[in-house]
Amino acid sequence: MTERVPAVRIAGITKRFGDVTAVDDIDLEIGDGEFFALLGPSGCGKTTTLRMIAGLDFPTMGSLKIFGDEVGTLPPNKRPVNTVFQAYALFPHMNVADNIAFGLKMQKVDRLERDRRVAEAVGLVQLGGMEGRRPNQLSGGQQQRVALARALVNRPKVLLLDEPLGALDLKLRQEMQLELKALQREVGITFVFVTHDQEEALTMSDRIAVMHEGRLLQTGAPEDIYQRPSNRFVADFIGRTNLLEGTVASAGEVVLSNGMRVQAASEHAFGAKVAVSLRPEQAFLHRRGGAPGGWPSIDGVLREVTYVGNALVHSVAVDWITIEVRAPHRSTETPLQVGDDVSVSWAPGGVTVVGD
Amino acid sequence: MTAVAGRPLPGASAVRLSGLARGFSLTRGALAANATLVYLFFYAPIALLVVFSFSADRNVGRWGGFTLSWYDDFIGNTSIQNAIWVSLRVALVSTVVSVVLGTLAAFAIERFRFRGRQAFDALLYLPIIIPDVTMAVMMLLFFSEFFDLINLLFGTDLRKGFASIAVSHIAFNISFVSVVVRARLAGMDRRLEEAAMDLYASRWKAFRHVTLPQIAPGVAGGALLALTLSLDDVVVTQFAAGPGATTLPVYVFGLIRRGVTPLINSVSVVMLVASIGLVLLSLFVQRSRSSAAVGPQGAVAGRSRRSS
Numbered sequence: 001m002t003e004r005v006p007a008v009r010i011a012g013i014t015k016r017f018g019d020v021t022a023v024d025d026i027d028l029e030i031g032d033g034e035f036f037a038l039l040g041p042s043g044c045g046k047t048t049t050l051r052m053i054a055g056l057d058f059p060t061m062g063s064l065k066i067f068g069d070e071v072g073t074l075p076p077n078k079r080p081v082n083t084v085f086q087a088y089a090l091f092p093h094m095n096v097a098d099n100i101a102f103g104l105k106m107q108k109v110d111r112l113e114r115d116r117r118v119a120e121a122v123g124l125v126q127l128g129g130m131e132g133r134r135p136n137q138l139s140g141g142q143q144q145r146v147a148l149a150r151a152l153v154n155r156p157k158v159l160l161l162d163e164p165l166g167a168l169d170l171k172l173r174q175e176m177q178l179e180l181k182a183l184q185r186e187v188g189i190t191f192v193f194v195t196h197d198q199e200e201a202l203t204m205s206d207r208i209a210v211m212h213e214g215r216l217l218q219t220g221a222p223e224d225i226y227q228r229p230s231n232r233f234v235a236d237f238i239g240r241t242n243l244l245e246g247t248v249a250s251a252g253e254v255v256l257s258n259g260m261r262v263q264a265a266s267e268h269a270f271g272a273k274v275a276v277s278l279r280p281e282q283a284f285l286h287r288r289g290g291a292p293g294g295w296p297s298i299d300g301v302l303r304e305v306t307y308v309g310n311a312l313v314h315s316v317a318v319d320w321i322t323i324e325v326r327a328p329h330r331s332t333e334t335p336l337q338v339g340d341d342v343s344v345s346w347a348p349g350g351v352t353v354v355g356d
Numbered sequence: 357m358t359a360v361a362g363r364p365l366p367g368a369s370a371v372r373l374s375g376l377a378r379g380f381s382l383t384r385g386a387l388a389a390n391a392t393l394v395y396l397f398f399y400a401p402i403a404l405l406v407v408f409s410f411s412a413d414r415n416v417g418r419w420g421g422f423t424l425s426w427y428d429d430f431i432g433n434t435s436i437q438n439a440i441w442v443s444l445r446v447a448l449v450s451t452v453v454s455v456v457l458g459t460l461a462a463f464a465i466e467r468f469r470f471r472g473r474q475a476f477d478a479l480l481y482l483p484i485i486i487p488d489v490t491m492a493v494m495m496l497l498f499f500s501e502f503f504d505l506i507n508l509l510f511g512t513d514l515r516k517g518f519a520s521i522a523v524s525h526i527a528f529n530i531s532f533v534s535v536v537v538r539a540r541l542a543g544m545d546r547r548l549e550e551a552a553m554d555l556y557a558s559r560w561k562a563f564r565h566v567t568l569p570q571i572a573p574g575v576a577g578g579a580l581l582a583l584t585l586s587l588d589d590v591v592v593t594q595f596a597a598g599p600g601a602t603t604l605p606v607y608v609f610g611l612i613r614r615g616v617t618p619l620i621n622s623v624s625v626v627m628l629v630a631s632i633g634l635v636l637l638s639l640f641v642q643r644s645r646s647s648a649a650v651g652p653q654g655a656v657a658g659r660s661r662r663s664s
Contacts, residue, residue, distance in 0.1 A: 077553050
């Protein structure tokens with residue numbers, strides 16, 4: 001068998017609205033059966049990218065293929081994809097069953113088959129007994145399930161989700177994250193979802209594409225993106241991090257702005273302005289001079305300790321920045337006091353070098 | 357007031373309180389009087405109109421004993437009946453056509469970006485803004501020039517009449533319908549249409565199955581407005597009408613010039629009863645529609661009404 005055809009293949013796609021470039025020359029491949037996240041802050045072009053896959057916006061340039069077929073300018077009703085809209089866009093004048101049946105009706109699926117598939121979809125999203133209700137008589141979570149069922153009942157080749165959990169409160173959102181993931185495994189359809197919540201993207205997806213200002217910065221598995229961010233923006237946007245500014249001195253060494261030399265591999269050219277990314281949970285805090293031998297360390301003063309439930313977040317003032325250190329809360333150790341002289345250290349190789 | 361007076365209060369504040377209470381009842385009295393006057397102002401002429409339609413005296417305003425003879429005259433008068441018939445036909449035709457065109461125009465302006473959109477938008481409002489007489493003169497000029505041209509070119513014999521009245525009414529009704537429908541369209545979530553198209557609906561089907569049910573109250577409102585405006589219009593119709601066809605308001609206007617008799621009263625009373633009937637019907641339809649729930653409030657209100 002030949003190589004598997006990607007579910008979505010985006011090549012050189014650009015979208016301009018007047019003078020504004022919303023999406024700037026993106027290349028992207030989404031595999032069959034993947035749970036794929038488009039992640040970025042608002043206005044980064046992720047929703048526009050999703051809308052182009054759906055056919056709600058047409059690209060200014062480039063090629064867009066769904067399972068090998070060019071769909072660039074096909075209208076949405078001619079594409080084998082369905083969308084779960086932000087805030088759901090359920091039809092207010094139809095009840096749950098009619099909402100779900102809408103796509104099948106438009107495709108002229110006969111009545112018996114339609115009823116059977118609607119019942120199946122209702123069961124899939126656990127909405128039995130709600131068929132006769134109108135959208136305004138449902139809770140946010142229920143509306144979200146209707147939106148899912150309304151899309152999935154058509155058995156799309158790709159399901160697009162635009163901030164699907166954005167309208168739900170935290171607890172429900174966490175539940176739905178797991179449910180969506182389980183649902184995706186069950187139906188085996190490619191899911192492409194847009195989110196600005198990095199935690200959500202990390203939890204749910206097989207792969208993530210990070211976007212910023214219309215450009216695609218990095219694509220990869222959650223661990224890759226978290227541990228090996230390709231640049232400063234990704235490092236800062238995904239999780240929390242401390243960025244220590246510096247310049248590349250040699251292939252394995254960066255000189256920080258305070259003159260300290262840090263061993264860190266990078267492919268950046270000699271003299272390039274870079275930052276060393278130190279994750280708060282990969283940094284360790286000791287009394288001044290207590291760092292393990294051979295570990296790089298920076299001296300500073302403990303400025304603040306914040307209790308966040310499962311951990312303590314320490315803010316350490318170093319002479320030119322403040323470093324955040326996250327440590328599990330252990331009551332046995334004699335606690336450090338605010339104002340104490342401390343050292344921040346990390347294991348060799350525990351940092352990443354990121355460029356602009 | 358009695359509760360305040362019965363409570364043991366220091367003298368001064370008791371006086372002040374009762375003064376306040378008196379001021380309050382004065383305001384209430386003034387408001388009540390105002391309301392009465394306003395209603396009197398509205399409805400006394402109508403009451404007089406109805407009363408004198410049953411007066412036997414030829415002069416309106418002088419009571420000459422009860423009679424139904426003006427209604428007899430009205431029933432026997434074929435030109436009045438013709439005028440009513442023309443009025444109704446014009447109203448129906450112009451309403452149907454202007455609702456279709458006005459809704460489409462509203463949809464085009466609200467949903468699409470095209471060259472000349474803003475000019476089109478401004479032009480659409482023109483018939484609402486310009487005075488009736490201007491509109492009427494324009495219509496007169498248009499029809500005489502246009503018909504002359506057609507007659508000259510094709511040797512036909514087109515004259516002003518039913519068709520020219522209907523066209524002139526369509527011309528002003530389109531604006532009113534599109535304004536009302538646009539207001540409703542602007543309040544509708546565009547994503548609903550996108551969702552419909554995402555779910556395999558063509559543009560037309562999305563409009564038919566999603567947009568139209570959402571804007572239906574606006575379309576119905578526009579239709580009622582168009583119907584009323586058409587039935588009411590005197591000025592434009594007078595200029596666009598020909599010798600063969602007149603509408604009821606124009607006919608009544610003509611009657612007044614020939615001397616006012618209670619016949620006009622009886623005609624007016626019949627029109628009044630008919631319009632009250634229409635209003636009641638539309639209220640009834642709206643009520644039964646809202647219990648079927650369109651908007652979020654509609655559903656709740658509808659249910660609570662049924663349960664109470």
